[in-house]
Amino acid sequence: MGKWDENKKLKLDSLLNTSFELFTSQGINQTSISDIVKKAGVAKGTFYLYFKDKYDIRNRLIARKSNQLFAIAYEELLKEDLHTVEDKIIFMMKHILMHLAENPMLLSLIYKDLSWALFKEAMTTNTDDSETDFLQIITKMFEESDVKYRNPELMMFLIVEMVSSAGYSSIVYKQPQPLDDLLPELEYAVRGIMKEYEIK
Amino acid sequence: MGKWDENKKLKLDSLLNTSFELFTSQGINQTSISDIVKKAGVAKGTFYLYFKDKYDIRNRLIARKSNQLFAIAYEELLKEDLHTVEDKIIFMMKHILMHLAENPMLLSLIYKDLSWALFKEAMTTNTDDSETDFLQIITKMFEESDVKYRNPELMMFLIVEMVSSAGYSSIVYKQPQPLDDLLPELEYAVRGIMKEYEIK
Amino acid sequence: MGKWDENKKLKLDSLLNTSFELFTSQGINQTSISDIVKKAGVAKGTFYLYFKDKYDIRNRLIARKSNQLFAIAYEELLKEDLHTVEDKIIFMMKHILMHLAENPMLLSLIYKDLSWALFKEAMTTNTDDSETDFLQIITKMFEESDVKYRNPELMMFLIVEMVSSAGYSSIVYKQPQPLDDLLPELEYAVRGIMKEYEIK
Amino acid sequence: MGKWDENKKLKLDSLLNTSFELFTSQGINQTSISDIVKKAGVAKGTFYLYFKDKYDIRNRLIARKSNQLFAIAYEELLKEDLHTVEDKIIFMMKHILMHLAENPMLLSLIYKDLSWALFKEAMTTNTDDSETDFLQIITKMFEESDVKYRNPELMMFLIVEMVSSAGYSSIVYKQPQPLDDLLPELEYAVRGIMKEYEIK
DNA sequence: TATGAATGAGGGTTCATTCAT
DNA sequence: CATGAATGAACCCTCATTCAT
Numbered sequence: 001m002g003k004w005d006e007n008k009k010l011k012l013d014s015l016l017n018t019s020f021e022l023f024t025s026q027g028i029n030q031t032s033i034s035d036i037v038k039k040a041g042v043a044k045g046t047f048y049l050y051f052k053d054k055y056d057i058r059n060r061l062i063a064r065k066s067n068q069l070f071a072i073a074y075e076e077l078l079k080e081d082l083h084t085v086e087d088k089i090i091f092m093m094k095h096i097l098m099h100l101a102e103n104p105m106l107l108s109l110i111y112k113d114l115s116w117a118l119f120k121e122a123m124t125t126n127t128d129d130s131e132t133d134f135l136q137i138i139t140k141m142f143e144e145s146d147v148k149y150r151n152p153e154l155m156m157f158l159i160v161e162m163v164s165s166a167g168y169s170s171i172v173y174k175q176p177q178p179l180d181d182l183l184p185e186l187e188y189a190v191r192g193i194m195k196e197y198e199i200k
Numbered sequence: 201m202g203k204w205d206e207n208k209k210l211k212l213d214s215l216l217n218t219s220f221e222l223f224t225s226q227g228i229n230q231t232s233i234s235d236i237v238k239k240a241g242v243a244k245g246t247f248y249l250y251f252k253d254k255y256d257i258r259n260r261l262i263a264r265k266s267n268q269l270f271a272i273a274y275e276e277l278l279k280e281d282l283h284t285v286e287d288k289i290i291f292m293m294k295h296i297l298m299h300l301a302e303n304p305m306l307l308s309l310i311y312k313d314l315s316w317a318l319f320k321e322a323m324t325t326n327t328d329d330s331e332t333d334f335l336q337i338i339t340k341m342f343e344e345s346d347v348k349y350r351n352p353e354l355m356m357f358l359i360v361e362m363v364s365s366a367g368y369s370s371i372v373y374k375q376p377q378p379l380d381d382l383l384p385e386l387e388y389a390v391r392g393i394m395k396e397y398e399i400k
Numbered sequence: 401m402g403k404w405d406e407n408k409k410l411k412l413d414s415l416l417n418t419s420f421e422l423f424t425s426q427g428i429n430q431t432s433i434s435d436i437v438k439k440a441g442v443a444k445g446t447f448y449l450y451f452k453d454k455y456d457i458r459n460r461l462i463a464r465k466s467n468q469l470f471a472i473a474y475e476e477l478l479k480e481d482l483h484t485v486e487d488k489i490i491f492m493m494k495h496i497l498m499h500l501a502e503n504p505m506l507l508s509l510i511y512k513d514l515s516w517a518l519f520k521e522a523m524t525t526n527t528d529d530s531e532t533d534f535l536q537i538i539t540k541m542f543e544e545s546d547v548k549y550r551n552p553e554l555m556m557f558l559i560v561e562m563v564s565s566a567g568y569s570s571i572v573y574k575q576p577q578p579l580d581d582l583l584p585e586l587e588y589a590v591r592g593i594m595k596e597y598e599i600k
Numbered sequence: 601m602g603k604w605d606e607n608k609k610l611k612l613d614s615l616l617n618t619s620f621e622l623f624t625s626q627g628i629n630q631t632s633i634s635d636i637v638k639k640a641g642v643a644k645g646t647f648y649l650y651f652k653d654k655y656d657i658r659n660r661l662i663a664r665k666s667n668q669l670f671a672i673a674y675e676e677l678l679k680e681d682l683h684t685v686e687d688k689i690i691f692m693m694k695h696i697l698m699h700l701a702e703n704p705m706l707l708s709l710i711y712k713d714l715s716w717a718l719f720k721e722a723m724t725t726n727t728d729d730s731e732t733d734f735l736q737i738i739t740k741m742f743e744e745s746d747v748k749y750r751n752p753e754l755m756m757f758l759i760v761e762m763v764s765s766a767g768y769s770s771i772v773y774k775q776p777q778p779l780d781d782l783l784p785e786l787e788y789a790v791r792g793i794m795k796e797y798e799i800k
Numbered sequence: 801t802a803t804g805a806a807t808g809a810g811g812g813t814t815c816a817t818t819c820a821t
Numbered sequence: 822c823a824t825g826a827a828t829g830a831a832c833c834c835t836c837a838t839t840c841a842t
Contacts, residue, residue, distance in 0.1 A: 008826075032811065043828045048813070116375040151385065157376050158389045161369065162362030169361065176357050185351065189358045192396025193389045208801090232836060243803040248838075404805070404842070411806085432832065443807045448834070516775040551785065557776050558789045561769065562762035569761065576757050585751065589758045589793045596792025608822090632815060643824040648817075 012050050014040045019057050020065070024105030028058060062110055063122035069096055069110075070123065070134045085145040086194050089159070090187050097167045097186075101179050104171050111168045116157065148199045155197045159190055212250050214240045219257050220265070224305035228258060262310055263321060269296055269310075270323065270334050285345045286394050289359065290387050297367045297386075301379050304371050311368050319360075348399045355397045359390055412450050414440045419457050420465070424505030428458060458509070463522035466510050469496055470523065470534050485545040486594050489559065490587050497567045497586075501579050504571050511568045516557065548599045555597045559590055612650050614640045619657050620665070624705035628658060662710050663721060669696055669710075670723065670734050685745045686794050689759065690787050697767045697786075701779050704771050711768045719760075748799045755797045759790055 018040040022031040033054060037044050051057045073095040082088050100107040123134045142152045149155055163186060169175050170182045177185075218240040222231040233254060237244050251257045273295040282288050300307040323334045342352045349355055363386060369375050370382045377385075418440040422431040433454060437444050451457045473495040482488050500507040523534045542552045549555055563586055569575050570582045577585075618640040622631040633654060637644050651657045673695040682688050700707040723734045742752045749755055763786060769775050770782045777785075 011827085033813090034811080044812090044830090045814080045828055046826080049826070053812080116369045117373060154376065154382075154385050155389070157369075158362060158366055158385065161365035162358060165361035165365035166358055169357075176354060182354075185354050185358065188396055189355070189393045192392040192394070194392070196388055196392025196395070211802095233838090234836070237804095244805095244837090245803055245839080246801085249801075253837075408805075433834090434832080444809090444833090445807055445835080446805080449805070453833085516769045517773055554776065554782075554785050555789070557769075558762060558766055558785065561765035562758060565761035565765040566758055569757075576754060582754075585754050585758065588796055589755070592793040592796025593789045594792075595796070596788055611823095633817090634815070637825095644816090644826095645818080645824055646822085649822075653816075 011040075011042055011046060014042065015047060015050060016057065016061065016064070020061050020109070023058065023061070023109050024103075028054065028109070058109070059118065062118065065106060066110055066119070066122045067134070069099060072099070074134070074137065085141055085147065085149075086191060088141060089156075089194070090190055093159075093163050093186065093190065094183055097163070097171070097179060097183065100167065101171050107168060107171055111164060119160075149194070149197045150199055151197065155193065159193060162186075162189065162193075211240075211242055211246060214242065215247065215250060216257065216261060216264070220261050220309075223258065223261070223309050224303070228254070228309070258309070265306060266310055266319070267323065267334070269299060272299070274334070274337065285341055285347065285349075286391060288341060289356075289394070290390055293359075293363050293386065293390065294383055297363070297371070297379060297383065300367065301371050307368060307371055311364065349394070349397045350399055351397065355393065359393060362386075362389065362393075411440075411442055411446060414442065415447060415450060415457065416461065416464070420461050420509070423458065423461070423509050424503075428454065428509070459518065462510055462518065465506060466519070466522045467534075469499060469510075472499065474534070474537065485541055485547065485549075486591060488541060489556075489594070490590055493559075493563050493586065493590065494583055497563070497571070497579060497583065500567065501571050507568060507571055511564060519560075549594070549597045550599055551597065555593065559593060562586075562589065562593075611640075611642055611646060615642065615647065615650060616657065616661060616664070620661050620709075623658065623661070623709050624703070628654070628709065658709070665706060666710050666719070667723065667734070669699060672699070674734070674737065685741055685747060685749075686791060688741060689756075689794070690790055693759075693763050693786065693790065694783055697763070697771070697779060697783065700767065701771050707768060707771055711764065749794070749797045750799055751797065755793065759793060762786075762789065762793075 015036065019031070019036050022035055022039065031054070033047055034044065036057075037047050051060075070092075073092045076095055077088060077091055080091060082091055100110075120135065138156065139152075142149060166182065166186060167179070170177060170179045215236065219231070219236050222235055222239065231254070233244065233247055236257075237247050251260075270292075273292045276295055277288060277291055280291060282291055300310075320335065324336075338356065339352075342349060366382065366386060367379070370377060370379045415436065419431070419436050422435055422439065431454070433447055434444065436457075437447050451460075470492075473492045476495055477488060477491055480491060482491055500510075520535065538556065539552075542549060566582065566586060567579070570577060570579045615636065619631070619636050622635055622639065631654070633644065633647055636657075637647050651660075670692075673692045676695055677688060677691055680691060682691055700710075720735065724736075738756065739752075742749060766782065766786060767779070770777060770779045
């Protein structure tokens with residue numbers, strides 16, 4: 001790797017990290033490209049060498065960060081001794097929500113303007129060298145399960161929407177309840193949905 | 201009501217209506233206060249006599265519009281002959297989503313930055329002279345029901361989050377499915393949640 | 401006239417005068433809007449209250465200045481005792497060129513990107529309260545003349561193009577000759593054209 | 601010629617051709633050096649090995665292209681059987697204008713900022729291996745003519761200015777007339793000038 | 801109350817030029 | 822000779838907000 005390629009990676013990383021810090025600490029609308037480059041220690045023009053605009057860098061951050069989020073949750077899952085898909089899904093849900101509760105700004109970044117399309121893209125994009133493709137993992141989970149579900153992808157979509165939306169409200173606004181009180185209820189609702197989708 | 205007060209109401213209404221038109225037709229970020237006052241036919245300074253800023257007027261619009269949305273759905277509900285709370289909730293859900301599908305820009309306006317707190321405020325604010333306080337109505341619905349639910353308000357919160365979030369994705373992005381295909385699935389999931397919360 | 405209208409006229413005049421000074425002293429491409437407003441003592445936004453962009457203000461300046469140029473030449477013409485159109489045209493040509501020789505930067509401003517359409521517009525636009533419409537004056541001149549010309553407007557177009565183009569080269573670049581040496585030759589050529597167009 | 605020199609000539613040609621294409625298709629101000637090198641397939645730094653800046657390359661293009669223009673017109677002239685200088689001049693004028701009418705962008709490139717000095721330089725610069733020095737050819741034309749002219753170079757200057765200036769207006773703006781209608785008038789005017797300069 | 805001219809900080813973006821490789 | 826990543830000054834333009842009328 002030449003000295004230039006090294007430098008290139010450094011600048012790109014610096015921009016991504018700085019953007020993340022600023023977006024999460026003061027919000028994306030309140031962050032200007034000027035702010036980013038100043039803090040990253042690069043020239044303004046350099047930004048446009050790597051990104052189209054502010055929203056380009058945001059999308060890349062969302063993909064990267066949400067991927068990491070799932071990766072960690074999955075790692076933890078492997079350490080547990082859980083046997084039903086229901087239990088596994090609920091474990092990951094709780095784990096991710098608790099992680100986000102500790103990083104509410106990360107949540108803000110990820111949640112706002114997060115579409116299902118972007119989410120799926122994020123889930124199948126390997127930002128790092130990791131071998132994890134989460135959609136694939138989840139799919140496998142359902143395949144290996146004894147209990148079968150009608151339309152599992154759509155069911156997952158509904159669960160994700162409910163959990164993320166309610167979780168966001170709870171973590172950011174403490175409304176209608178703080179996360180600790182909400183979690184058991186969410187578990188309750190998730191189980192309700194999954195039972196309904198179960199093929200008996 | 202004096203002529204002055206009348207005039208005041210006229211200006212205020214003109215500003216609200218114009219804002220709504222512009223926000224829904226070209227987006228809130230693409231709408232400047234200049235645009236609003238020009239179209240409303242009032243002076244720039246006048247805007248600041250009635251509203252703090254663009255986001256102040258937006259919040260008032262959200263309250264007003266979502267209230268109307270529920271009011272219409274409720275009116276329609278009364279014409280139907282439905283007896284279980286489950287059926288009533290699902291009827292309103294479908295009605296509102298279909299209404300929003302025809303006004304996706306209204307959906308965009310309402311959904312973005314809509315918090316539970318703001319939602320509750322909207323539901324209890326009578327913008328018009330109507331007597332309807334929806335939270336009260338829903339509460340009554342549950343009270344009169346033979347089937348009882350554990351923690352009905354929280355259950356409703358989860359349902360609303362799931363329905364609005366998934367509905368938004370479906371209507372705006374057609375992801376993962378268009379609304380027509382999603383509705384039966386949503387009904388399915390809602391029934392699953394409600395059954396789980398049922399007290400037997 | 402209210403205090404505001406007074407102020408408005410003042411700002412507009414200040415912007416026009418400042419632009420003219422800067423355009424002629426350092427060129428239009430080298431003049432930024434920032435330069436103009438700084439020198440004019442108004443805020444940047446104010447510029448856009450009166451003009452669309454730099455080229456809008458330039459066009460208005462061209463119209464205004466070329467009109468003045470002709471007006472002065474015509475005034476001087478009236479003091480002379482010239483009887484043929486040929487002599488009158490040549491008198492005005494010389495007068496204008498000599499005037500421009502003393503203000504070569506004005507020439508640069510007017511000449512660059514000056515189209516016949518813009519020229520005609522300038523000639524019929526009364527920037528001041530003056531009653532002079534030059535196209536009309538020239539037309540009248542030809543009508544009153546004993547000597548008649550075939551297609552006088554087109555002949556004038558050709559003369560104007562030749563005189564302005566050659567005059568520009570001579571005044572700005574001293575090429576192929578300084579103005580003093582060029583003028584008799586131009587007179588010569590103009591008379592040649594006019595004789596050819598004469599109806600005998 | 602070594603392989604290196606060959607390569608050098610290739611790059612230079614590529615830059616010149618690309619610049620010409622871009623300048624004529626989208627205008628010189630709308631063309632950046634980035635555009636040029638990208639299309640030419642060379643590195644940015646390479647540009648500066650051959651040219652000082654955008655205007656350097658433009659001047660070289662003007663010289664090259666206007667030379668070619670005259671060369672073609674002259675070639676065509678040799679095929680005709682014309683005997684008077686007047687006829688020859690008019691033939692070339694028409695030929696060049698019609699050629700330009702088919703390439704108005706070339707006209708824009710050549711005309712803007714074209715000075716008599718640059719024109720003379722272009723006329724005496726042999727860009728290709730051709731032996732043609734047009735000023736010399738024109739001079740010879742006058743020498744061999746039976747009809748003699750007072751100050752032929754200056755007469756030519758006036759004619760060129762008039763023809764190019766009026767031609768530009770006609771071709772680019774169709775003002776005051778399209779080229780087809782203007783050509784006979786120009787011929788008329790040119791003959792008028794030449795007759796006036798004739799030594800009887 | 802109502803006006804709307806004036807403000808000016810701040811935004812995003814471009815691009816000629818340099819220089820380490 | 823050739824490269825192209827990096828620069829950063831300079832540009833145009835928007836717009837929320839103010840305040841004299």
